[in-house]
Structure formats: structure tokens, C-alpha cells
Amino acid sequence: xxxxxxxxxxxxxxxxxxxxxxxxxxxxxxxxxxxxxxxxxxxxxxxxxxxxxxxxxxxxxxxxxxxxxxxxxxxxxxxxxxxxxxxxxxxxxxxxxxxxxxxxxxxxxxxxxxxxxxxxxxxxxxxxxxxxxxxxxxxxxxxxxxxxxxxxxxxxxxxxxxxxxxxxxxxxxxxxxxxxxxxxxxxxxxxxxxxxxxxxxxxxxxxxxxxxxxxxxxxxxxxxxxxxxxxxxxxxxxxxxxxxxx
Ligand code: NDP
Numbered sequence: 001x002x003x004x005x006x007x008x009x010x011x012x013x014x015x016x017x018x019x020x021x022x023x024x025x026x027x028x029x030x031x032x033x034x035x036x037x038x039x040x041x042x043x044x045x046x047x048x049x050x051x052x053x054x055x056x057x058x059x060x061x062x063x064x065x066x067x068x069x070x071x072x073x074x075x076x077x078x079x080x081x082x083x084x085x086x087x088x089x090x091x092x093x094x095x096x097x098x099x100x101x102x103x104x105x106x107x108x109x110x111x112x113x114x115x116x117x118x119x120x121x122x123x124x125x126x127x128x129x130x131x132x133x134x135x136x137x138x139x140x141x142x143x144x145x146x147x148x149x150x151x152x153x154x155x156x157x158x159x160x161x162x163x164x165x166x167x168x169x170x171x172x173x174x175x176x177x178x179x180x181x182x183x184x185x186x187x188x189x190x191x192x193x194x195x196x197x198x199x200x201x202x203x204x205x206x207x208x209x210x211x212x213x214x215x216x217x218x219x220x221x222x223x224x225x226x227x228x229x230x231x232x233x234x235x236x237x238x239x240x241x242x243x244x245x246x
Contacts, residue, residue: 019190186241
């Protein structure tokens, strides 16, 4: 494990309690960056941050509900107060309660909009003033291959991820001193299927994940690649999916 150096970045990660967020926190900390883990399951992020520190890395954790702007602001404030700056925000938190639209699971639709879309916007709103003041920063938004290929049961989930791609491109064009990256994973083995309430969709997605899902570390490496580029190099979008995925 590398010790943090003056070149190590302060990196905030939403949804760091499992899957891609957890793998990203561990990967970036092992590379010497200072990571701040946010999620609702406090015990989980406390344990992961503790393990990172035990291995010689630097990590903080703070409860975060991305659906609430105030919660995101408190998360950002903690990191800024502790480290004095914020170099990167990885907007990773997401849910995927997939189902056919005619099931009218309107609560699930709203939940996806609240976490996958509003959550990303809240992250941007919380961190943008800090990055503007610094004159530099990097926002990495985790979208999905579902933003590129729309299939049954994924209509609303895809809509949130298409929106994340659109707002990322708009933000990039508006900001000359901000790097904006979209990382779009394909089927990745994580806990995401646990957020599906429709039993049929859950069984299908769980089977696909087991069959062809790639490890979360593959996405963490793509995020690390984008972060690791020089300040004048902005990686716009990286799509990482199983070779066998259609
Ligand atoms: P996981 O379910 O393993 O992780 C999701 C994370 O999001 C958890 O840490 C969870 O933490 C967090 N989260 C959910 N709701 C909130 C909330 N309101 N506030 C804060 N954190 C929240 O799934 P993945 O790792 O797969 O998901 C990460 C991202 O990757 C998501 O944006 C997902 O859409 C995207 N993705 C995943 C793919 C896959 O195949 N796995 C494919 C394409 C995209 P907690 O519950 O503790 O709050």
C-alpha cells in the first residue's frame, strides 16, 4: 500500500458501501489517494474505511443519502473541512428496481429518479462551488450501458442514466476548469439486483450477473484511469462491459 503523498487526490465516493463504489474506494486508496466514503449503511462504510486505514491507506466515512441535498452538502463539508480541498467526486450511488412499465411501480420509478438522477445533481450542486473556487476539479458520473441500449424492464432506469450522460456533457461544455467523465458499466457482479422488487426481473438480472457479470474491480480500474490523466486531459466516457454482453 502506497502512503498518501502531496500528489494524492482527495476523492469523494457516493454509494461506497458495496459493489463498484466499495471496489473504487479500495482501489484508489491502495494507489495512495485519500478517499471519503459515503452511503446510508453507516456500519458498512465504517468497516471498509477501517480496513483501508489498517492496510496503510487514508479514508474517512460519513453517512450520505444522495436523495437529500442537505445530506450531500454535509458530506462535502466534512471532506472540505478535513482535507481543505476536494479533487474528485465519484457520483456512483444508484438503484435499479427494474420492471415492465405496465406494472406501474410508480414508487420504484420515483426512487430511481431520486437516487440515480437527483442524487447525481445533488452531488454536483454540493461540490461545484468548491471546485470552482479551487479552479479545478473532476466529477465522475457512473451511468450504464443502459444509457446506450434500451431494453424491456429497464425503461425508467435507462431514462435516468441517459439523463446523467446528457447533464454530464452539458456540464463539461460549460466548465473550462472542470473535468467531467461518464463511466458506463455493463453487467457487473454487485448487490444491485437486491434493489429489484419485481421477482421476475430480479431472477433474470441475478442470473445474467452470475453468468456473465464482470468484477466491480474492472469498473474501479476505469475510474482510476480517468482520474489518473493529466489535468488538461478529460476522459469523456468509458464503457466497460462483459465481452459476451449484447
Ligand atoms: P450496489 O447495489 O452494490 O451499490 C449501490 C450503492 O449505492 C450502495 O453503496 C448503496 O449504499 C448506494 N446507494 C443506494 N441508494 C443510496 C442513497 N439514497 N444514498 C446514498 N447511497 C445510496 O450496486 P453497484 O455497485 O452495481 O451500483 C453502483 C452504480 O453502478 C449504480 O449507479 C448503478 O446504477 C451502476 N451500474 C451498475 C451495473 C451493474 O451491473 N452492477 C451496470 C451499470 C451501471 P447504501 O444502500 O448503503 O446507501
